[in-house]
């Protein structure tokens with residue numbers, strides 16, 4: 001099973017990816033996480049990607065595609081995977097097809113901009129392992145400390161309010177056209193992303209079975 005998760009930044013793609021991942025036992029592949037790893041390791045790609053990410057812009061395709069191709073070629077992806085944060089443009093969707101990746105379904109998690117702006121302000125990530133949390137909807141057991149590894153939680157640079165605005169603009173201009181694109185292919189399933197994580201998860205799994 002190969003799935004795509006669509007949605008604005010902060011719509012909860014990552015969380016829903018984990019839910020599906022537990023349910024279907026296929027890994028979730030987040031280009032955002034792959035990029036952040038590369039930045040942290042200061043690889044050549046990471047160094048190039050950093051300024052784009054910090055300002056909320058899309059990273060050039062050659063970098064994103066190189067990281068993606070390497071990841072989905074790994075053994076654990078051979079029975080399928082969930083793409084979280086890719087494709088983000090129609091051009092990337094076309095490239096995916098050219099790569100021979102046949103997608104079974106596309107889940108679009110819909111959340112209004114105002115709700116997103118509110119959510120993003122509470123987002124925290126572990127600077128050590130990259131796990132993500134939210135001060136209201138997904139708090140850690142100990143404030144500021146990662147449940148998984150004990151690392152310190154920080155606010156991503158791209159979660160600063162001004163950058164969030166820019167990221168939403170990028171989403172509306174460049175990513176939203178994908179909704180129509182996948183609607184035409186009959187693969188699109190729309191999920192209301194509002195409400196608590198459990199409710200949204202139930203809708204996501206129901207959409208997958210429909």
Ligand code: ADP
Nearest residue numbers: 009010031032052053057058059064085086088
């Ligand atoms: P979110 O979904 O919360 O916006 P991600 O973690 O998916 O955040 O992505 C963070 C940043 O990484 C994006 O703002 C962008 O700069 C870069 N990025 C991630 N995926 C892609 C992609 N498919 N194409 C181009 N840039 C990407």
Ligand code: ZN
Nearest residue numbers: 126129146149
């Ligand atoms: Zn951690």
